[in-house]
């Protein structure tokens with residue numbers, strides 16, 4: 001099917017995200033034939049730069065960050081002929097007038113009204129002003145032919161997110177607004193829906209009768225990577241839990257959709273967010289743990305403590321680690337804890353979801369057969385390893401009956417090779433096509449802020465007493481172990497890296 005002619009404006013076109021993610025993703029879409037024949041990308045930045053210099057800068061990004069570096073020579077020049085650079089002050093009306101004229105001229109050249117996408121990869125505080133200017137210049141007047149993409153963070157808390165939603169709602173239709181959560185574009189996250197709802201096997205046991213608890217770990221080895229000024233206003237709870245972690249929780253906990261219609265899926269996820277128990281202030285210290293990394297060593301290299309990072313206050317109270325216990329108060333998940341944790345400078349880069357099943361109700365095996373007995377467990381490795389492993393008991397070969405847990409593994413790379421599309425490919429293609437399923441709707445964003453609001457409020461009003469409280473390369477503060485240990489569990493890590501730790 002021939003796609004609608006499309007112009008993509010990237011505001012923040014000379015920034016990091018454009019070079020690292022957006023252009024490599026667009027290039028891959030181009031190589032795979034997913035871009036419309038009539039397609040134009042306009043990078044918008046504040047500095048003077050020639051088209052040639054801009055393309056050279058983007059080319060470097062593709063060479064460094066793309067999964068398809070090797071295909072540079074052949075197709076890059078064809079792809080880059082679709083790219084231009086424009087210098088604009090995005091707070092000046094003239095910029096928008098000139099964009100309007102350029103869009104009109106391009107449409108006339110193509111002989112068709114193009115779809116115009118404005119991708120806001122800019123400091124979040126600029127987003128409302130830019131949105132107002134786009135509206136005033138009538139650049140998004142046709143809801144079928146114009147879209148605006150917002151990078152996270154969407155708001156700073158419930159109040160600011162709600163205000164932003166109200167403002168946008170006055171100017172644009174909800175279906176024009178694409179709020180990105182890049183985790184939703186990850187293959188393995190999308191595959192949760194396939195695993196749960198395309199198989200008859202799992203859904204009947206996907207509830208509190210059979211599941212003991214769920215764990216979600218989104219651990220990073222990197223520090224804040226020079227993003228001090230952003231991170232000081234954010235912290236791990238806002239940066240990762242409000243969006244990525246809660247979205248993964250929703251995919252695990254949601255009810256079966258009756259169709260793959262965007263709103264149907266988003267409604268089901270919204271139900272989960274509404275059902276998550278909101279902690280009372282007096283519960284927060286029992287249900288959530290925060291941490292901040294000290295100076296230390298990782299893989300033989302000295303690592304600065306968070307408080308020594310550039311643009312970070314020397315007595316900063318901002319958390320670089322967050323863990324919490326949530327409950328989804330509905331019929332399916334009654335009393336099943338969902339433990340989540342995320343942090344910087346941790347032991348391993350891993351995003352892992354673990355579904356821990358309850359023990360078999362009874363077993364007739366002699367005691368000596370069951371020494372190494374473990375409950376069933378399903379582990380979904382989201383990244384960087386991409387696999388699904390189901391742990392079950394098997395008889396160890398030999399003359400005696402002795403049981404041992406074994407893993408049945410589905411591995412993405414052995415099944416499909418190592419060439420999976422990156423999250424931004426999927427998401428950009430969806431924006432171009434006009435499919436909002438994987439994007440956050442206004443009410444979802446607000447509901448997610450509501451979940452973390454009580455924790456945020458308590459953490460703001462009661463400063464931490466023990467920061468920094470974990471060393472780089474560890475799994476975070478000891479209290480995070482205690483959070484889960486008090487229920488008789490431990491955090492699960494992937495067996496290859498850490499050895500099986502019992503269950």
Ligand code: BG6
Nearest residue numbers: 152182183220239240244351383
């Ligand atoms: C971003 C956060 O949303 O996600 C970063 O702002 C974090 O702090 C990143 O590093 C992690 O993404 P991924 O895809 O590398 O797990």
